[in-house]
Amino acid sequence: MATSVIRFQPITGPANATPQWGVLFDRRIAVLPIQAATTGEFVRHALPQARAATRAQATLSLDEVRLLSPVTSNQQFICQGVNYASHVRESGLDPKNFPFNTIFTKASSCITGPSDDVIRPRHVHLLDYEIELGLVLSEDLTGAREIKADRLHEVLAGLTIVNDVSARDVQLPQGQFYKGKSYRTFGPVGPSLLLLEPHEWALWPNLRMKLTVNGSERQNDLCGSMLFKPHQTLSELSALQDLHAGDLIATGTPAGCAARAPGKLPMFLAKHFISDATKWKLFVRKGLNDPMYLQPNDVMELSIRTDDGRLDLGLQRNKVVPA
Incomplete structure (x- = not known):
């Protein structure tokens, strides 16, 4: 089954807060415990973790975050x-x-x-x-x-x-x-x-x-x-x-x-x-x-x-x- 990965920042946090990665289940997010500064880092090291995320881990509401591009600006x-x-x-x-x-x-x-x-x-x-x-x-x-x-x-x-x-x-x-x-x-x-x-x-x-x-x-x-x-x-x-x-x-x-x-x-x-x-x-x-x-x-x-x-x-x- 396909896995929907998003990159985001909390709405209530500072504008320069470190972006986070998560897996989307309907309108809830399973936050991934990784620090990947770029999309390259994420796909090299975090794909197994993303695919292993479960709906039960999705505790953060999509309404509480600002979605960022899942492709970071360092990539071609x-x-x-x-x-x-x-x-x-x-x-x-x-x-x-x-x-x-x-x-x-x-x-x-x-x-x-x-x-x-x-x-x-x-x-x-x-x-x-x-x-x-x-x-x-x-x-x-x-x-x-x-x-x-x-x-x-x-x-x-x-x-x-x-x-x-x-x-x-x-x-x-x-x-x-x-x-x-x-x-x-x-x-x-x-x-x-x-x-x-x-x-x-x-x-x-x-x-x-x-x-x-x-x-x-x-x-x-x-x-x-x-x-x-x-x-x-x-x-x-x-x-x-x-x-x-x-x-x-x-x-x-x-x-x-x-x-x-x-x-x-x-x-x-x-x-x-x-x-x-x-x-x-x-x-x-x-x-x-x-x-x-x-x-x-x-x-x-x-x-x-x-x-x-x-x-x-x-x-x-x-x-x-x-x-």
């Missing part, structure tokens, strides 16, 4: 782009033209908690959301390794919810994914790190991602619709760079984002008759009147779970506030 934050055909198409592109895995990074300092405010910088006007399934490594990968689809449990500890918040008026006109996606608070993660048992990893394609803004559904798709699956991405990344226990990989988002292509005719005209500078000025100008983009006081709610409830990563809820 690696992302996949255009990893769902539906998102490729809404971006005005053809999935056939993407026979490769698109990889980029976000600054780990953008990681924030599952109920913390997302701060919109003053110069950002086209703020967008992206629900993504997050993979958390259980061990270091410091050399090329081929990961089999049925052996994910050998290298992954669990799953979590990621919101890849994006400043489209920075990311797209400037062609800078890192810059447009790395402002502080642009990476809500959690609420839980769901530890899966070996046989449960076969269920990941059945996880359904849903994102709403102010109660209105924007995104809804199955994780199994990914173009490049977790075992493929892990294999490719291990041949490219070192990965470490506790590192986070966000696996891309499906259709439903605010940013999308304007249509075939405008795309054709922009490509052949308009300069890049003019094209992006028009893009931003149009976006300013698009209600899909996030505004101050908007509330995003994200969930990832199987339709039968067998796996449930919890509910992430973040409010947008102005800087």
Whole structure:
């Protein structure tokens, strides 16, 4: 049975209180007697203790704590782009033209908690959301390794919810994914790190991602619709760079984002008759009147779970506030 791990601080304690780890049973927490300063330390040393926790040990109410991201800010934050055909198409592109895995990074300092405010910088006007399934490594990968689809449990500890918040008026006109996606608070993660048992990893394609803004559904798709699956991405990344226990990989988002292509005719005209500078000025100008983009006081709610409830990563809820 999957184990729902959370990282938290008591509400009544000082703001700099040492974060604690626990296992969630409904709305009560079994506090784990460990001191792990990072997610890497936790997954290296505390997984057996977490899996051994019982409902009888859950004596702390969820209402008494502030949930933190289960992924600490020292870990690498690696992302996949255009990893769902539906998102490729809404971006005005053809999935056939993407026979490769698109990889980029976000600054780990953008990681924030599952109920913390997302701060919109003053110069950002086209703020967008992206629900993504997050993979958390259980061990270091410091050399090329081929990961089999049925052996994910050998290298992954669990799953979590990621919101890849994006400043489209920075990311797209400037062609800078890192810059447009790395402002502080642009990476809500959690609420839980769901530890899966070996046989449960076969269920990941059945996880359904849903994102709403102010109660209105924007995104809804199955994780199994990914173009490049977790075992493929892990294999490719291990041949490219070192990965470490506790590192986070966000696996891309499906259709439903605010940013999308304007249509075939405008795309054709922009490509052949308009300069890049003019094209992006028009893009931003149009976006300013698009209600899909996030505004101050908007509330995003994200969930990832199987339709039968067998796996449930919890509910992430973040409010947008102005800087």
